[in-house]
């Protein structure tokens with residue numbers, strides 16, 4: 001995309017979205033990667049239709065979703081195709097097992113099927129086909145746009161704060177030079193890159209709020225929280241609160257993470273981009289390794305700056321994303 005010795009304007013949001021879709025398709029479906037990609041494309045369509053339906057006034061008419069409107073029929077068609085693909089994938093793996101070829105691989109689907117077989121053998125019941133399909137869908141939904149958003153906001157901020165871009169590149173060069181590929185072990189030695197990623201997660205958290213159900217009456221300071229009600233914890237507001245982060249809460253300053261996550265805020269527990277408790281994000285380590293690897297590789301090859309055509313308009317769909325893309329000018333180094 002960028003000439004050997006040149007510069008190009010690229011919408012990094014769209015490129016990084018395709019990249020993280022590829023990563024999650026490979027991790028979830030390994031050898032069946034191509035079918036995985038098709039599945040995830042369909043799921044993207046499904047999300048778009050769902051948001052259209054949720055935003056439509058007809059959403060408030062009881063029973064409307066059962067009426068065969070154009071939109072509802074499209075939704076059913078996409079859902080059916082998604083189920084067919086996953087069923088086929090599972091069928092093929094089971095078939096190979098029957099033929100004695102134990103072909104369950106180290107991908108998410110393989111691990112899930114293998115542990116499910118054991119569960120059924122030992123306890124007589126396990127996950128149904130529907131459960132497995134839903135788990136595959138959830139991983140894609142939870143893991144694709146979130147990681148793409150993290151990487152996109154990081155690149156945007158490093159375009160705006162060139163001093164941090166230079167520091168990060170120096171660190172990457174010190175560890176890997178210009179050509180050595182960063183690997184899983186050494187990626188954790190990148191302290192400045194880690195600080196930048198944490199500050200981006202604070203500044204533009206891909207998941208902007210958490211929902212919780214209240215199980216018993218309680219009080220949060222003077223605020224009564226009533227059993228049976230749902231409440232929302234606005235991550236993005238907590239992450240920018242000057243009482244918790246200091247007067248520079250609305251400034252990008254990775255240095256605040258220099259002494260680790262637990263010392264970054266004035267009040268512990270003010271940083272929770274991956275949620276918390278029993279439902280904490282199970283993909284957080286995966287996402288952080290992916291983000292560090294990708295960022296290190298980009299910093300090794302390119303310097304980048306903001307394009308004059310960039311329009312700042314974050315919006316919240318599945319994750320906090322740049323509504324009009326993120327055009328950056330990349331220079332080969």
Ligand code: HEM
Pocket residue numbers: 138139142143144146147150205206207210211273274275276277278279280281282283284286287
């Ligand atoms: C920067 C990237 C990511 C961010 C910011 C993020 C954030 C979150 C948050 C805030 C939650 C809700 C946690 C809670 O309610 O306490 C969550 C749940 C979840 N995430 Fe992530 N996530 C990311 C990447 C990923 C990836 C790559 C995967 C899969 C490989 C993944 C899989 C999941 C799953 C399956 C859940 C549901 C867990 C449950 O309900 O038990 N996430 N994530």
